Amino acid sequence: xxxxxxxxxxxxxxxxxxxxxxxxxxxxxxxxxxxxxxxxxxxxxxxxxxxxxxxxxxxxxxxxxxxxxxxxxxxxxxxxxxxxxxxxxxxxxxxxxxxxxxxxxxxxxxxxxxx
Amino acid sequence: xxxxxxxxxxxxxxxxxxxxxxxxxxxxxxxxxxxxxxxxxxxxxxxxxxxxxxxxxxxxxxxxxxxxxxxxxxxxxxxxxxxxxxxxxxxxxxxxxxxxxxxxxxxxxxxxx
Numbered sequence: 001x002x003x004x005x006x007x008x009x010x011x012x013x014x015x016x017x018x019x020x021x022x023x024x025x026x027x028x029x030x031x032x033x034x035x036x037x038x039x040x041x042x043x044x045x046x047x048x049x050x051x052x053x054x055x056x057x058x059x060x061x062x063x064x065x066x067x068x069x070x071x072x073x074x075x076x077x078x079x080x081x082x083x084x085x086x087x088x089x090x091x092x093x094x095x096x097x098x099x100x101x102x103x104x105x106x107x108x109x110x111x112x113x114x115x
Numbered sequence: 116x117x118x119x120x121x122x123x124x125x126x127x128x129x130x131x132x133x134x135x136x137x138x139x140x141x142x143x144x145x146x147x148x149x150x151x152x153x154x155x156x157x158x159x160x161x162x163x164x165x166x167x168x169x170x171x172x173x174x175x176x177x178x179x180x181x182x183x184x185x186x187x188x189x190x191x192x193x194x195x196x197x198x199x200x201x202x203x204x205x206x207x208x209x210x211x212x213x214x215x216x217x218x219x220x221x222x223x224x225x226x227x228x
Contacts, residue, residue, distance in 0.1 A: 004157075033215075040124070042203060042218040043158070058215070090157050094214070103148075104216065106157025 003027065004107035006091050012113045013081050021076045021110050023091030031094040032074040033104065034058075034066060036087040043090065049074055081114045088112070118142075119206055121219035128194055129227055136189045136222045138204035145209050147187045148216070149178055152201040194226045 007022045025032065030051045035043040045058030049068040063085060065077045074093075078085055091107040120139045128134055138147070146165045150158035162171050164180035164187060171178045175198075177190040187204055201223050205216040 031214075035218075040220055042119075042121075042220040043205075043216075044218070045215060048215060092157070102214065103160040103163070106159070108155070108157055 004091055004093055004105055006089075006107040006110050008110060009108070010111040010113075012115065013078075015082055015114055016080050019078045019081055019112070021078075021089055021091075021112070023074045023076070023107060024072050025074075025091075025093045025105070025107075026072065027093060027095070027105065028071060029093035029095050029105070030071070031096065032068065033092040033094075034064070034074070034076045035090045035092065036060065036085075037090060037109075038087050046076065046089075081112075083114045086112060086114045119204055119217055119219035121202075121204055121222050123222060124220060125223045125225075127225040127227065130195055131193050132226075134191050134194055134224070136202055136204075136224075137186070138188065138206075138219050139186045140206065141185065142206075143184050143209050144206035145184070147180055147184075147204060147206040149187070149189055150203040150205060152203060152221075154200075158201075158203055191224075194224075196226045196228050199224055199226050 004025045033048045034046040037043050044060050046064050047066040049055045052068050052071045055066050089110045092104045094102045094104045122137050148163045149161045152158040162178045167182045167184045169180045175192045179188050201221045203221045204219040207214050
């Protein structure tokens with residue numbers, strides 16, 4: 001399947017639990033991103049990776065961690081979920097981090113509810 | 116913190132009407148993109164504008180980048196129900212290494228038949 005896949009599609013999680021959201025792309029894109037989308041706030045960048053082996057913090061990184069062991073996969077981990085992390089999470093990729101006009105391709109999203 | 120302010124946040128119109136969505140900032144952007152998002156899906160790129168004053172057309176959609184590259188607009192002519200969705204502007208600020216996007220809050224458009 002070409003593009004970006006995310007798993008799970010949705011999840012209800014008890015506060016304090018650990019959760020990993022998975023993201024895989026098959027376009028051999030160098031750059032990958034994790035966003036959260038909340039009503040009235042648009043998309044906010046959590047973490048990013050310009051190339052395999054490197055990661056960086058975005059606008060709202062607290063409570064989240066990422067890794068980029070290879071080009072295709074970019075998992076997002078919530079070490080101890082809190083209700084304020086209830087959101088829709090989108091993974092995205094771009095061919096090259098350096099070109100600002102390159103298109104970002106988005107996955108279908110994961111809807112996460114923390115109770 | 117660089118911000119992109121979109122207006123209006125919500126827009127409900129009848130089929131056939133025209134509309135304009137605005138995206139404004141006090142910061143200069145090297146490029147600006149417009150995305151459209153349908154319920155349950157991720158955003159999809161509509162257009163990228165790079166040059167100040169640039170105008171791009173995509174069928175009934177017209178996109179403009181401000182001369183100073185601080186603002187942009189999306190104009191839809193004769194809106195149709197299929198135009199319904201969330202429209203997001205996103206920019207890359209000057210000097211932003213890595214090309215990370217800053218998103219506006221989005222404009223939720225509903226076009227009624």
